[in-house]
Amino acid sequence: MRGTWLPECAYRSATECWRPPLLETEGQRRAGIESFLPAAGADHFFVDAHLISGGQPLGVLADGRFFAAGMAHAHHDRKGGWREPLEAVGVSSEAARAEVFAFARHPRLAEQVWSSKVGYPGDGAYLEFHKKRMPGGLRYWRVTDVASELAAKENYDPAAVAGRVYANAQHFCTMVKDVLREYQSRTGRRGICVAAFDAELFGHWWFEGPRFLKDVILTLAADASVTLVTAEAALAGAPADKIMRLAEGSWGRLGDHSVWLNDQTKWMWEVEHRAERDMVKFTRALPWRKDARIAEALRWAGRELMLLQASDWPFIVENGSALDYAVKRFSLHSERFERAMEIARSAGGGPLEEVRLAEMREHDRVLAEVDLSWWE
Secondary structure, three states, rough: OOOOOHHOOOOOOEEEEEOOOOOOOEEEEOOOOHHOOOOOOOOOEEEEHHHHHOOOEEEEEOEEEEEHHOOOOHHHHHHOOOOOOOOOOOOOOOOOOEEEEOOOOOOHHHHHHOOOOHHHHOOOOOOOEEEOOOOOOOOOEEEEOOOOOHHHOOOHHHHHHHHHHHHHHHHHHHHHHHHHHHHHHHOOOOOOOOOOOOHHHEEEOOOOOHHHHHHHHHHHHOOOOOOOOOHHHHHHOOOOOEEEOOOOEEOOOHHHOOOOOOOHHHHHHHHHHHHHHHHHHHHHOOOOOOHHHHHHHHHHHHHHHHOOOOOHHHHHHHHHOHHHHHHHHHHHHHHHHHHHHHHHHHHOOOHHHHHHHHHHHHHHHOOOOOOHHHOO
């Protein structure tokens, strides 16, 4: 893996005095997200465009040399491609050479595919996701009008879909070419268009999405004016010549972290940070390298901690879509974390504790490669 999609496209740079939100603790230095990626084999990731447009230029690379921002002010203009979503940038929290690079999702292209209100998924001919026939849960209706009530939805007509998919795909391909053409005309530089989405959009939220992707790929592959490449190949073919300290943020509503961190979810963060603090404390204090039973219990505590920290739970609480489910899952992982930590502190426990660990193994068979050194 050379590239990675960070959770919620979120990023933060290094800070000298970081404190967990909502907890009264002593400030500590915390490294930027980019510092963790090389150890995992990753050298690039994806962000929303405002993290680059709001970033701080640190310097440029030219002829194999690094020039700090103060010496490279002439490059800080639109012709140099600064703060543009069409070029990868080196990411660093301080003026230094970058080991990791960021690609920005192009905002216009992203909205055109993602939005159900102004984008393609809102086309009236497409299958309506939200209306189901019960029992069974099958969908027989089309979007009709994104503003209409579910009761007003008309029957889905598969024969009417192919033409709409083709038209939407051609429109999207034209947009890509227009964006790249305008950028090259304005800056004299070749741009890289990034349109990145959750995989669940295609075929799940947007039933016709896979057919749209197929038409887009076939159309662009046959067009000599553009080149379809992976992000890794794009970075190799057009190395980033700018280094920036990215703005902090995410792809959430408002572009910050407020979807996940707000008055409705405050209690969840208090639980998470206390659990994280305990995980660090006891991983450092307990002799898990010498005692396999303690190591096993701590590894399960680590699994439950990461499941507890999933961004889905506060997101669902904030939007209210399945509140009871989110609270139940969050509380369950919190309870299992405490149980595993209690077993670890009691030096692995006895037969009853083994039964409790067996129950955890039965329910949470993910994150198999937990390394306790992560918390040391």
